[in-house]
Amino acid sequence: MDLSFSKDDLAFRDEVREFLRTSLPADVKERFDRGLHPTREGQIRWQKILNEKGWMAPNWPKEYGGTGWTITQKYIAAHEFGHASAPPPMSFGVSMVGPVIYTFGTPEQKEYYLPRILNSDDWWCQGYSEPGSGSDLASLQTKAVRDGDHYIVNGQKIWTTFAQHADMIFCLVRTDSSAKQQEGISFLLIDMKTPGITVKPIIGIDKEHSLNEVFFEDVRVPVKNRIGEENKGWTYAKFLLGHERNNIARVARSKRQVERLRAFAQTERSGGRPLAEDPDFINKLTRIEVDLMALEYTELRYISMLSHGKNLTAEPSVLKIKGTEVQQRLTSLLVETLGMYGAPYEAEKNFEGRNEARVGPDYAFGPMAEHLYLRAATIYGGSNEIQRNIISKMVLGL
Numbered sequence: 001m002d003l004s005f006s007k008d009d010l011a012f013r014d015e016v017r018e019f020l021r022t023s024l025p026a027d028v029k030e031r032f033d034r035g036l037h038p039t040r041e042g043q044i045r046w047q048k049i050l051n052e053k054g055w056m057a058p059n060w061p062k063e064y065g066g067t068g069w070t071i072t073q074k075y076i077a078a079h080e081f082g083h084a085s086a087p088p089p090m091s092f093g094v095s096m097v098g099p100v101i102y103t104f105g106t107p108e109q110k111e112y113y114l115p116r117i118l119n120s121d122d123w124w125c126q127g128y129s130e131p132g133s134g135s136d137l138a139s140l141q142t143k144a145v146r147d148g149d150h151y152i153v154n155g156q157k158i159w160t161t162f163a164q165h166a167d168m169i170f171c172l173v174r175t176d177s178s179a180k181q182q183e184g185i186s187f188l189l190i191d192m193k194t195p196g197i198t199v200k201p202i203i204g205i206d207k208e209h210s211l212n213e214v215f216f217e218d219v220r221v222p223v224k225n226r227i228g229e230e231n232k233g234w235t236y237a238k239f240l241l242g243h244e245r246n247n248i249a250r251v252a253r254s255k256r257q258v259e260r261l262r263a264f265a266q267t268e269r270s271g272g273r274p275l276a277e278d279p280d281f282i283n284k285l286t287r288i289e290v291d292l293m294a295l296e297y298t299e300l301r302y303i304s305m306l307s308h309g310k311n312l313t314a315e316p317s318v319l320k321i322k323g324t325e326v327q328q329r330l331t332s333l334l335v336e337t338l339g340m341y342g343a344p345y346e347a348e349k350n351f352e353g354r355n356e357a358r359v360g361p362d363y364a365f366g367p368m369a370e371h372l373y374l375r376a377a378t379i380y381g382g383s384n385e386i387q388r389n390i391i392s393k394m395v396l397g398l
């Protein structure tokens, strides 16, 4: 196992650093640093800058617009992005449906959709979960019935992140109810402007609107918008989930949170001295840092395995569990560090048009929102219980 970076890797790191220093818009950086959801406009503006640089899709093959970076370069870039508080591209297009399209799509689908993903012409959302079908995804009920060269789609999706911003949704639908669950599913690309689609907001525990219900009532979808074969959608769906768990540990973001915690602890006081000198605080932060360091080295070991041509099996599940637990502990400690100023939290939209100051110092705005939102980190992307099932099956053979 070789964990050191070459001279070329270090030069690449400097190039990424310089690009982020000069090109990342200050407002986009600030929102991400505070842990707030991106605005549609800000996220698209930033993605277009990335695309102009040719860095929108590091994981795609070069022929479709990928960067051609080595695994180590991808790791370095992800870490520099985290350190600079640069949001990664929205995952639904570039990390989820994009790889499905270039792997299983028709030449026409590739030619049409891939450049639009790179240029952020389409904002995608993920129509997998349904009421009653989350972990047990294969039980999904949304139906698509063939009518000539169209499908007629009826049903409901739930927890659809940013559906309110989306131009397109990739959807799992049931095309054969008589087959075994996994064998009757198809994968459709649906234009969100199609008549019969209704999006209803779900306001989260963070009081923000990122989640939605999406209803389909006699929605006509051209058959040419189906990925691959009819009733083979489960294969493409599972392939996509493998890509969803890329970079799920968010080590770089957590390292940035440690930096923020250290800065807050210099300013906040406890018992007449800076919190940074408080033994209880030092103990809590150090415990998290030790776990974060172990997580980072675990991730590096997996990267080293990948770059030596080995396949990963249950390793992404390990990263998902430990990464999300560290994220939750860090935001809890951030809120705790802010004392009474950490607790008050108002939804962003309540501040529109108001001229009074927020409660507490400026840096106290954000941590509570992120802390509340990240309660979901151990649920989305496949719950941590499901990840533990994967480990027990693939590693322990249970």
Ligand SMILES: Cc1cc2nc3c(=O)[nH]c(=O)nc-3n(C[C@H](O)[C@H](O)[C@H](O)COP(=O)(O)OP(=O)(O)OC[C@H]3O[C@@H](n4cnc5c(N)ncnc54)[C@H](O)[C@@H]3O)c2cc1C
Pocket (backbone or CB within 6 Å): 125, 126, 127, 128, 129, 130, 132, 133, 134, 135, 136, 158, 159, 160, 161, 162, 211, 376, 379, 380, 381, 382, 383, 384, 385, 386, 389
């Ligand atoms: C913030 C957020 C964003 C999301 N965004 C999207 C999105 O954009 N698109 C989308 O399609 N979905 C999205 N989801 C849905 C997400 O994928 C599901 O919430 C997740 O798969 C869990 O499904 P569920 O909510 O139906 O819970 P359930 O599957 O009902 O699980 C309930 C509990 O039981 C446990 N459990 C279930 N089965 C087992 C088992 N076999 N063994 C052990 N424990 C088990 C689970 O771990 C969980 O604790 C999002 C969810 C959240 C919270």
